[in-house]
Amino acid sequence: MVYAKFELGRSFLVRAEHDSDLVQFVTELAEKEEITVATFTAIGALKRAKLEFYDQEKHEYHEITLDSPQEIASCVGNISVKEGKPFVHAHAVLADKNGNTKAGHLLEGIIFAAEVHLRELKGAKLERKYDKVTGLALWETE
Amino acid sequence: MVYAKFELGRSFLVRAEHDSDLVQFVTELAEKEEITVATFTAIGALKRAKLEFYDQEKHEYHEITLDSPQEIASCVGNISVKEGKPFVHAHAVLADKNGNTKAGHLLEGIIFAAEVHLRELKGAKLERKYDKVTGLALWETE
């Protein structure tokens, strides 16, 4: 069981920038505020998005492109360190004008309007390292 | 980048009231406990619900009515101040008896049973003001 204990640090409520990419936006906030470990949730709406599904056999991502406006019905993510820099990992459930959903790993989401609650976690190191079994970069602790 | 920093205040675990509306219920809890900024998550089940999709071109909401029982597969929301009062903004993913989903902005959800974790945030003001670009009431800080 790989896990690390933290104290909760600062909490940020953020109005994400219209026309920016949600993943990139959270990454830049982490860099600016020197946050290395955190979790976040977001709600709002996207102009368009790219989701991904990870093929557990072939160890490769399969892209799902959504070219129409979507509600961010849910977005849950975390920040940890990968190759020395803050790395954002987020999953999202998106909904179209009829309430129908597509969901998965959030690769890119161009913001119409979005509200993010970012919670900094302090006290331990958490770094992503290559994991042979899954082919993913997963958490290791020291 | 519009954002505010907070310390986490009180945390509330709440069993929401059977037959009440989830959005109204959280609003009343905020008023009763004098909470002006918070985020929350909820899981449970609804008897029926109304979701909304925001038309990014026309700047108007489109309603999606669900008249059958639904699991609250996810509900993520926040509380901030709008026109001097606590205002609840929530998005939800709902699932029917076959696990099929509808999702969007939660306008109304009549509770069968629901469990809410509300996290108070202290230290900054956060108020919704009309935003011309999106037509929405978005966060401004002082």
Add this chain to the structure above:
Amino acid sequence: MVYAKFELGRSFLVRAEHDSDLVQFVTELAEKEEITVATFTAIGALKRAKLEFYDQEKHEYHEITLDSPQEIASCVGNISVKEGKPFVHAHAVLADKNGNTKAGHLLEGIIFAAEVHLRELKGAKLERKYDKVTGLALWETE
């Protein structure tokens, strides 16, 4: 209105164990760390899963079996005490290779890879007791 106030305790970021069951895994972590009240979120991927829908008329669960790999697009859950032991209640939104979703009460989810943020809550007792109106074990406070 049944609710309890808490202070936030320890926070855990956990890499859940490949091939274990997510619900069982969180239960074991709670037992190991002596956590009786908490909430959590998780993202990642499952090899297969069982979801449930609660029939609000008949007061019985209806099972939805997913035998293919799924992204955990969202998982929101809590821990409280039931019959003297930590009890995990979780809902999930799962997405297949095309981004199509199934969602509901998470009965079982065999982990490919999953990242859990568990937040301990301290200061009050929260116990599940049988509720006649819904047929469910819901929160009671002292």
